[in-house]
Amino acid sequence: MQKRKDRGYFTEHDGVYHPTKYAQSPWSDTMLNGPCVSGLVARELELRHSVEGFVPSRFTLDLFKPVRNEPITFTSELVRDGNRIRVADVELVQGGEVSARATLVFLRKSAPPPGSVWTRDAAPTPPPESVAVPPGPLEYSSWYGSDRLGWTRVRSEHQNSERKRLWSRQLPIVVGEELTPFVNTATVGEGTSFVTNWSDKGVGYINCDVTLALSRLPEGPEVGIEADNQISSDGIAVGTAVLFDRLGAFGTGVVTALANAHRQVDFG
Secondary structure, X not given: OOOOOOOOOEEEEOOEEEEOHHHEOOOOOOEEOHHHHHHHHHHHHHHHHOOOOEEEEEEEEEOOOOOEOOOEEEEEEEEEEXXXXXXXXXXXXXXXXXXXXXXXXXXXXXXXXXXXXXOOOOOOOOOOHHHHOOOOOOOOEEEEEEOOOEEEXXXXXXXXXXXXXXXXXXXXXXXXXXXXXXXXXXXXXOOHHHXXXXXXXXXXXXXXXXXXXXXXXOOOOEEEEEEEEEEEEOOEEEEXXXXXXXXXXXXXXXXXXXXXXXXXXXXX
């Protein structure tokens, strides 16, 4: 499939990232959307701190302040450099102030221990491979799923009270740069909030964080998310989801979210 080299969420010059039109949030044109912020932060951590033999295994992003549609810089540090565990922190800076921060835990690969453990029975099923990637020059494509309808390309068809799914091929985070499997996962995985908090009236929660716990990195250019549960009380929600590719489940997404009904996004 031919790719367009001028598409992506950010351009970069001397360590400063400038949002493109694709990075705009559905909540406000003065803010950036969560997936591109998650992907950019994950890219910074992987770029600065990954080493051979270690896998990005737990990524936690705190979105405690709106990330504005403005230039971004980063500060980061390696806080642990162990034989089996590495930990790195990063801060996203705009106008001299920190808008988000994240931690990435890298774990060294090894042989599994003996024994059998309980696992989830039903693995999520992606769209058929023959139709999942549309023809044409676009890097980005998404399928949406709910229990009765299965998978379709039309998001509004799934605005119901059923379990939601997303299967996505993402734009590059930085224009002209290939997505790594981890950055792709962080970009799509931020949609944990989307699939767990999407009701029959739209999305009325805005997530203030996302944690992705990964046993491995995905195979192929697409990543899926399937809602596992949503628990809410007094305007606070906790959502959990399964991350999967065509080989099966490979991780879990968790978000906490706040009610944002005055800016509810109605996809219907």
